[in-house]
Amino acid sequence: MGIVLKQSFTNTLILFLGFAIGGINVLFLYTHFLHEDYYGLNTFLLSTANILLPLLVLGMQHTIIKFYTSYRTKYEQDQFLTSALLLPLFIIIPLAILGSFFYETIANWLSKENNIIKPYTYLIFLTAIFMGYFEVFYAFSKIQYKSVFGNFLKEIFSRICTSILLVGVYLQWITDVQFIYAIVIVYGIRMLIMMFSAFKLYKPDFIIKFPENSKEILSYSFYIILAGSASGILLDIDKFMIPQMEQIAEVAYYAVGIYIASVIAIPSRAMQQIINPLTAKELNSNNLKEVENLYKKSSITLLVAGGLLFLLINLNINDLYAFINKPEYAVGGMIVLMISIAELYKLSLGTNGAILTNSNHYRVFFYFSIAMAISVVFLNRWLIQLLGIDGAALATLIVVLIFSTVKIIYVQLKLNMQPFTKKTILVLTIISILFLIFYSITIPFHPIVNMVLKSLIITIVYIFTIYKLNISEDINVLIKKYFRL
Template sequence: MGVVIKQSAYASIINYLGVAVGAVNMIFLFPEFLSQQELGLFKAIFSMAIVMAPFAQLGLARSTLRYFPRFNKGPKSSGRFFTFILITAFFTICLFIGLFQLIDQWIFGFFEENAPELVQQYWLIISLASILVYISIFEAYYKAQLNVVIPTFMREFFLRISSSLVALIYFLDIISFEWFLRLSVATYALSLFLLLAILLFRGQLHFNFSIFQLKKPFIKQMFKYMIFIMAGAVGSVIVLQIDQLMVTSYLGLEKNAIYVIAFFMGTVIEIPKRSISQMSDAIIASAFENERLDEIKKIYKQSSINQLILGSFVFILVVINLDNIYNIMPKGDEFSSGKWIVVLIGLSKLIDMGFGVNSEIIISSKHYKTNIYFVLILALLTVSLNVLLIPRYGLTGAALATISTIFLFNLMKMVYIYYRLQFQPFSIHTLSTLLLSGLCFTIMNFVPQLSNPFLNGIYLTILATLLFGVFMLFFKPSKEITKIIQPIRDMFKL
């Protein structure tokens, strides 16, 4: 876990810097620079591309992570394997585009009434989805070499800074809105190029086109794995993106703008999970390959309690500052109807974090095929609940559908892991963390407020941090978290 903690620490710093940039974008720049309709269209394009990408990728990214340890025996062996992955990706993208032509009118028909502007961006969406396929493959290649810092920097920081610059250029009337969309997609192409260039510069990428020397039984095994893994990837993006697309379809682009800003605030809570999961992913895949189940069990429990503690802390900070955030946001009164969306999405992320790295365990194990059944249930639940709840409850209905499906999905995976491997992520510390977090949140709701939203935000954040930190130091629900904050205690001789 030493490598995991070190890389996760660096990645977490980058993640939070990226969140800071993303917060500036979503809370200040985009509401100021874009109209609600423009913001809604901009985010809908990316949501549609993200949903399409797993179908075009066909599980190649996860296959890279799973099978790379088998070929990591030198430049020739690893180069042959990764070259095969990159060439296969080209053909899976072409296959997807060809098959999508058969159903594209039906898919985009859902948006013709309330969001016809989205239909007009057909080829821009296809281009972005294709770029995302290769980005995910290169990110997996980095992770397989236990390097999450560079892809995290590109995804969480570089792309968000680039988005800020493109938005500023549009605001200054240098480009049209159409070119704003095109340049936004171009930043992803630039990110892909930089991921490739860094690997080549560091001598970590070797191309070997003797791919036909790969044994047919292995290729057959990998393609079989890819089909099942694709279902898992599709399920993940359904949970994250389908609600935004269905909000766009049912309620229009303006409502989607309100939803995506609230959704962003809610997803801030899962930042610690991203770093921990990224590094745990590669370790779990290697542990299964070498049959080290005790190591997987340890990571499972550690990921659960550590993610729950960190997620609870961030959730408290976000929710107690909601009024402050909307008060300082440009056009905040137009977006403030999304407050409950933030709370519900935040809770869904907290639930997901509390269940630990269950997805990574199932997908990396020999039971990965079962994931397709979970995903079919997830897809059915997600779409059905959105269809049922969005027309009745609007934006809140979409958030309710998300939290319901995430809880049920994680519960099913946990029960299955326990049935197959006889371990689960929870302990008495899970309960104590929930009780302490609830107590901290309750206390913070009774403290006096300041009239200035900036000062009030700083004041509430400092107070909540001190209170939560004292609870964690005193009750010690996690050894890892205690080690991190112990130096602070020693500094102040607490």
């Protein structure tokens, strides 16, 4: 876990900084500088592009990680990487042609409830291409076990650019409309920087010839496309469906709650950048003992880190909304709680997803993802009509709890390994006790003072308890390095 811990820690710092910048954007700049309709529109466009992303690049960002280490010669590796760059064009070009013929029909359908969407529909496709190829070039870096710069581009670069653009809107340098176009340009620039960085790390000789195992690659890519699309649906379908049933401003209110809760996923996103290719490597070598070791260690480490974030977010949520000082956005308190529970459970799965997508059982990941996507669509349609935007969060929570449990059981049955130990129960007990104790405590000062005081107390108590109980060796090493306990 040495290289995992080192790069994961660096990536975690980048993610925290990125989320801090994003938090300023989401909680203050977007809410105060950009009209809520355009904030909702921006969220809708980016979320829809994210749903399209796996299809447009044929899931190549995952295929690269899965197969690269299986090739033994430079010629084979370069042949494979060249194919990974060219194959998405066989999807992008035909879809672009079809989209131009049926553009009016597509635009009218998407803007049925909110006419503001129609003039910007084509930006969805363009943004999805930029996002998709960014991920492909990022995968080039990951297979060289260099994930930090790509993570910086993904988490910090685009958010800093967004901050500058939002300030530009406030100072009337650009309009709300120009902001929407500028965001798309930012994603295009980010893709180009990632491309140059990836080729600097390793530039393959371009060999326009498909690898001998092309059939296996295409089969894997087909399943990953559908699985990735389904995963994108699970993540973003709520922000796509809300404008079909509610006013687009509701997307803005929902997005703020989702963003706050998504902070819990930071440790997982940091660790997955490096642990996914390592898991693929061990699976390709049939080293199941090390795969299980990574599975258990990642689970407890992520649960401990996510548990602290869960407590800090949910025990400070009322003060946070009071500080934002936008009452219309404060409807998201229950959204934050439900999504943060879902995120915490996903953290406890550790490398479960990496095991499924990089093993011979990758096809079942597709079936799970499709089932999850179908379930969340039906639940969203029912629960949004019943409960509004709270219903969208509840739909996500239900699907995550059910299908995450199914994934754990499947890996246990097929590979005889599962992520949990007695320490898992201990961590959950600590989180529950601290939540119940501090939930009823209110501090009668300014919201910032309240959040700082409560966060300091919770963090000290939590870290001290985790350390003394020796829950995670990796976390204890970090604590000893930065604190004197």
